[in-house]
Amino acid sequence: MPNRVVVGSQWGDEGKAKIVDFLTIYADIIIRFQGGANAGHTVKVEDKEFIFHLIPSGIMHPDKICVIGNGVVFDPKQAILEIKDLVSKGISVENRILIAENAHVVLPWHITSDKLKEARAGKSAIGTTGRGIGPCYSDKVNRHGVRVGDLLNESDLRPRIEAIAEFRNEEFKRMFGADAIEPEPVIKEYLDFGEQLRPYICDTVSYLQESLAAKKQIIFEGAQGTILDVDHGTYPFVTSSNTVAGYASCGSGVGPTAIEQVIGVVKAYTTRVGNGPFPTELTNEIGETLRKIGGEFGATTGRPRRCGWFDAPVVRKAAAVNGLTHLAITKLDVLDTFKEIKVCTDYKLDGREILRFPNCLAQVALCEPIYEILPGWECSTSACHTWADLPPNAQKYLTRISELAGVKIAVVSVGAKRDESIVVDLE
Ligand code: GDP
Ligand code: IMO
Numbered sequence: 001m002p003n004r005v006v007v008g009s010q011w012g013d014e015g016k017a018k019i020v021d022f023l024t025i026y027a028d029i030i031i032r033f034q035g036g037a038n039a040g041h042t043v044k045v046e047d048k049e050f051i052f053h054l055i056p057s058g059i060m061h062p063d064k065i066c067v068i069g070n071g072v073v074f075d076p077k078q079a080i081l082e083i084k085d086l087v088s089k090g091i092s093v094e095n096r097i098l099i100a101e102n103a104h105v106v107l108p109w110h111i112t113s114d115k116l117k118e119a120r121a122g123k124s125a126i127g128t129t130g131r132g133i134g135p136c137y138s139d140k141v142n143r144h145g146v147r148v149g150d151l152l153n154e155s156d157l158r159p160r161i162e163a164i165a166e167f168r169n170e171e172f173k174r175m176f177g178a179d180a181i182e183p184e185p186v187i188k189e190y191l192d193f194g195e196q197l198r199p200y201i202c203d204t205v206s207y208l209q210e211s212l213a214a215k216k217q218i219i220f221e222g223a224q225g226t227i228l229d230v231d232h233g234t235y236p237f238v239t240s241s242n243t244v245a246g247y248a249s250c251g252s253g254v255g256p257t258a259i260e261q262v263i264g265v266v267k268a269y270t271t272r273v274g275n276g277p278f279p280t281e282l283t284n285e286i287g288e289t290l291r292k293i294g295g296e297f298g299a300t301t302g303r304p305r306r307c308g309w310f311d312a313p314v315v316r317k318a319a320a321v322n323g324l325t326h327l328a329i330t331k332l333d334v335l336d337t338f339k340e341i342k343v344c345t346d347y348k349l350d351g352r353e354i355l356r357f358p359n360c361l362a363q364v365a366l367c368e369p370i371y372e373i374l375p376g377w378e379c380s381t382s383a384c385h386t387w388a389d390l391p392p393n394a395q396k397y398l399t400r401i402s403e404l405a406g407v408k409i410a411v412v413s414v415g416a417k418r419d420e421s422i423v424v425d426l427e
């Protein structure tokens with residue numbers, strides 16, 4: 001089986017974790033390569049449901065290795081919580097979780113800065129998850145961040161935390177009139193986190209290189225989605241990392257030539273959580289119905305997700321910038337009761353049809369969807385195990401989506417559980 005990147009191809013929450021958990025059957029190693037605890041990845045196996053923010057979604061398979069790569073912004077407090085939760089539920093983690101020593105650490109200053117900035121922004125707030133993601137990445141790029149390996153030695157950690165404290169406390173005072181965070185208790189707390197995580201922290205880049213040489217199969221698990229990418233998304237209403245497949249290389253230390261497939265996960269409709277333009281959003285009863293049937297509430301923040309019809313220009317953009325080789329289409333079952341289903345094929349902008357999702361935010365906000373109406377199938381799909389089991393109108397709907405995206409379908413998901421998956425073409 002090939003090394004695969006699995007990325008979100010809309011605005012996040014496409015069901016990446018469901019697909020990664022399913023594809024883990026065919027892999028040895030699962031690595032998160034970007035984002036942080038802003039992600040909320042739901043895995044349902046039999047009657048157990050887990051929401052992972054940092055731990056890769058392959059962890060429910062007892063014999064697989066899960067890696068938190070260098071491209072992740074790592075919140076040690078959150079990771080310890082997730083590890084303890086897994087252990088308490090009888091899931092083994094020993095020798096199964098590796099954390100990159102060169103990943104950057106989310107600190108209390110990052111979380112506070114994220115929240116202060118959002119509160120100050122008022123109406124123009126991004127609607128972040130408040131997990132400190134933007135400030136942590138900005139300190140990384142500013143070259144005064146703290147890395148996971150620093151948590152293991154006070155002599156490494158102390159000067160780095162003191163530098164961040166000086167910079168961020170000044171920001172709190174001048175920009176927000178907010179209280180400073182004292183560095184001393186943070187140094188103590190984070191050294192303790194380092195001790196707890198010591199068995200997991202290592203050189204994951206060398207581990208992955210050795211694994212590739214031993215012909216192990218890797219899944220690179222993306223977080224967020226393409227239209228939240230800091231370069232390719234609806235900037236500034238985006239997250240602070242590159243969410244696209246290309247970043248799987250940077251965020252893991254595995255060169256792009258080792259990656260053989262790029263699977264774009266798409267919902268059979270569209271959702272977005274947080275602010276920013278969303279051309280096919282339905283602010284009516286249909287949107288409410290999608291939210292209700294789809295259980296569309298954020299896995300990290302609990303916020304209601306904005307819902308709308310499938311948007312082909314979004315997915316075509318994702319196909320292009322990720323180099324998608326396959327699609328995994330999720331939540332088909334959510335559409336089971338609809339009599340008619342709309343699909344946005346293109347946009348109209350200034351009276352003209354456009355095929356591409358624009359880069360400019362103001363233009364995205366003005367795009368009007370052009371819809372095609374497809375007949376629903378009005379029966380349950382959750383018990384379907386093969387393509388042939390699917391009702392003809394569901395097959396037509398999926399085929400049309402694939403045609404509009406220009407990408408073939410690998411997997412269709414018809415329920416949240418691992419076995420509610422249909423393999424179409426994984427080659
Ligand atoms: P992720 O962030 O992309 O991993 O997605 P989330 O976990 O945030 O949100 C996806 C939600 O849809 C979760 O509650 C999943 O359990 C659920 N889910 C995934 N695939 C399916 C599916 O095919 N059908 C239904 N009904 N639910 C699904
Ligand atoms: P998964 O991996 C959906 C959104 C936030 C906000 C913007 C910036 O579960 O798909 P941030 O906290 O990253 O600075 O917030 O990005 N966002 C997500 N939306 N799914 C996610 O992750 C998200 N992670 C961040 O709502 O609009």
Ligand code: MG
Binds near residue numbers: 299
């Ligand atoms: Mg999610």
